Amino acid sequence: MKTTNKTKGGRKVKSNPKKYRHVFRLTESENQRLLTLFASSGMTNKASFLVSMLLDRQVKTVKIDVAALQYQSTLTKLFNQFRAVGVNYNQMVKLCNQYFSENRAKRSISKLEEYTKDLSKLCYYIIKLTKEFEDKHLNPKL
The missing domain is CATH 1.20.58 (Methane Monooxygenase Hydroxylase; Chain G, domain 1)
Structure with missing residues (x-):
């Protein structure tokens, strides 16, 4: 009998995976306000921006005059x-x-x-x- 050590392919398992999902809906004006806040924050990922806003983390807003x-x-x-x-x-x-x-x-x-x-x-x-x-x-x- 031959035993081979084959590794599994795919992504590495994260130590703290994000597996909970929440969905919410916004009106047109709320969406515009959210997008404005997101653009002024300088962040590149909306999900991390929303998490930081919801969990009261400090969000930096940079305005260039x-x-x-x-x-x-x-x-x-x-x-x-x-x-x-x-x-x-x-x-x-x-x-x-x-x-x-x-x-x-x-x-x-x-x-x-x-x-x-x-x-x-x-x-x-x-x-x-x-x-x-x-x-x-x-x-x-x-």
């Missing part, structure tokens, strides 16, 4: 320009002191100070607009 991203990128570019102006400012003062006479250097630096005051007013206005934007769009009060 395109306007806020654009505003942030514009502010970043503006900040880089401010840094460049600061570097140029330091270079100008150094060059004025190095190559100009004392009176001409004073006049050039005073003009530079006027432009700096205008720049600081603009910076104050940008900060004010940023705070308004954050209050309105990023931290809405419920």
